[in-house]
Amino acid sequence: MKIINLIKKYWQIFSYLLSGGLTTLINLxxxxYLYTWQHLIGYQLATFIAWLLSVIFAYVTNKLYVFDSHQKxxxxxxxxxxxxxxWRILSLLxxxxxxxxxxxIMHKNAFWVKLIDNVIVxxxxxxxxxxFIFKSKSSNK
Incomplete structure (x- = not known):
């Protein structure tokens, strides 16, 4: 029962970590694919495209599963x-x-820089x- 109570108590954080993990996976x-493996485009454009796809995924999962937001x-x-x-544009910056x-500037390995970057973001x-975003629903939990 302790584990179930912990899961219930910290469900929002657990679900955010799962959603954030999947969002990070999509982003990485x-x-x-676009920058490191195929060298199709520069890292800035690859970052923007990865950001856009992952933010769309994040909005849906955060809205429905993490913060349980059901706007009328x-x-x-x-x-x-x-x-x-x-707020995601701010984190994109x-x-x-x-x-x-x-x-x-430092010419470090792109994969590792992107991984560390994703943890911070x-x-x-x-x-x-x-x-700021889902405050009304999340504050009730």
Missing amino acids: LVFN TSKDVWKEAGSFFF MDFAILKVGIG VIANYLFSKI
């Missing part, structure tokens, strides 16, 4: 989605800055979601 796979009107859904993308330093995104 797309980035590495289309206006509220658009407001919530707008807020979600606004963090993403670009970390990659610029790690890959562009996932933590920031959780805080943004909990505090």
